[in-house]
Amino acid sequence: MVGRVVRIIGGFYFVEPQTPGPIVECAIRGRLKLKTQGILVGDLVKYTIDEDGRGVINEVEPRQSVLTRPYIANVNRVVLVFAHCNPDPIPLLIDKFLVLSEASGIPNLIVFNKTDLVATGKADKLANKYRSYGYNVLCTSVRSNLGKRRLLQEVKGKVSVFAGPSGVGKSALLNMIAPGLRLKTGAVSEKIGRGKHTTREVQLLKIGPDSYVADTPGFSQIALDFMKPEALAGYYPEFSAYPNCRFTSCLHETEPDCRIKGAVSAGLIAAERYQSYLELLAEVKGYWEKRYR
Numbered sequence: 001m002v003g004r005v006v007r008i009i010g011g012f013y014f015v016e017p018q019t020p021g022p023i024v025e026c027a028i029r030g031r032l033k034l035k036t037q038g039i040l041v042g043d044l045v046k047y048t049i050d051e052d053g054r055g056v057i058n059e060v061e062p063r064q065s066v067l068t069r070p071y072i073a074n075v076n077r078v079v080l081v082f083a084h085c086n087p088d089p090i091p092l093l094i095d096k097f098l099v100l101s102e103a104s105g106i107p108n109l110i111v112f113n114k115t116d117l118v119a120t121g122k123a124d125k126l127a128n129k130y131r132s133y134g135y136n137v138l139c140t141s142v143r144s145n146l147g148k149r150r151l152l153q154e155v156k157g158k159v160s161v162f163a164g165p166s167g168v169g170k171s172a173l174l175n176m177i178a179p180g181l182r183l184k185t186g187a188v189s190e191k192i193g194r195g196k197h198t199t200r201e202v203q204l205l206k207i208g209p210d211s212y213v214a215d216t217p218g219f220s221q222i223a224l225d226f227m228k229p230e231a232l233a234g235y236y237p238e239f240s241a242y243p244n245c246r247f248t249s250c251l252h253e254t255e256p257d258c259r260i261k262g263a264v265s266a267g268l269i270a271a272e273r274y275q276s277y278l279e280l281l282a283e284v285k286g287y288w289e290k291r292y293r
């Protein structure tokens, strides 16, 4: 039988069967343990059920992708959720989430939630700004069900991870599109959880045939400690229209004949995005130098 690992607890793998049915608790075939570098949540597996009704995983299908934060295999949609207000959007934090998501190579969608709390003009302006950078953007409201159908379409038949700062409405949005989930909402309880260092195991929730979502706890700190400084510009999609600076190693800071800086001066790249690039570059360089000093 074929199924998807939705949760891992203490060496047991909880597998959601491909054909509708209850989740099967599986152990892992000894010989498979040596072959794979562990099975991840999100993996598609072949399993059997023995005479005693216990499941055993015999085989893992090749992975299409591996997302590292959180650790999930075969994710093919990252939904980055922010709020129009309460909490206010912070451009640098948004760009950090975007960079992280672009670095994963998995297609993303920006959702600006709580649209009910701001004037239409203000909401459109924010959404259009990110559209102009090349992102897919959706405005939603859990209060008025705005964007519900589009969001459902976006996650249909996919493994999606909902990420973003705390309190923006990630869990509320998931409850909106899949009321059966009954996820806890309200930022306060999450803040307490974070302070206590509660372990956060990842879990996939099935919301439809072949549709899975992962809710993630909000976090305000993201460390871009894994990338090379030279890679960062590649995670700003609109920068790619201006290749071939004079130096191939150009970091677009103070180098002469830099096409990115030229595009900023000409108003073709938003100054706000270039500023955020420089700030994140300083952070990435800091980590990099610490590691290789």
Ligand SMILES: Nc1nc2c(ncn2[C@@H]2O[C@H](COP(=O)(O)OP(=O)(O)O)[C@@H](O)[C@H]2O)c(=O)[nH]1
Residues within 6 Å of the ligand: 113, 114, 115, 116, 117, 140, 141, 142, 143, 144, 165, 166, 167, 168, 169, 170, 171, 172, 173, 184, 185, 186, 187, 190, 218
């Ligand atoms: N006005 C308004 N409040 C919302 C909306 N979505 C969520 N909220 C509220 O925002 C708070 C945080 O929501 P939650 O889903 O827990 O955020 P999470 O931390 O991102 O999972 C809760 O009190 C929700 O009721 C929305 O679209 N409009």
Ligand SMILES: [Mg+2]
Residues within 6 Å of the ligand: 170, 171, 172, 184, 185, 190, 215, 216, 217, 218
């Ligand atoms: Mg939540």
Ligand SMILES: [Zn+2]
Residues within 6 Å of the ligand: 245, 246, 250, 251, 252, 253, 255, 257, 258, 259, 260, 261
């Ligand atoms: Zn340059």
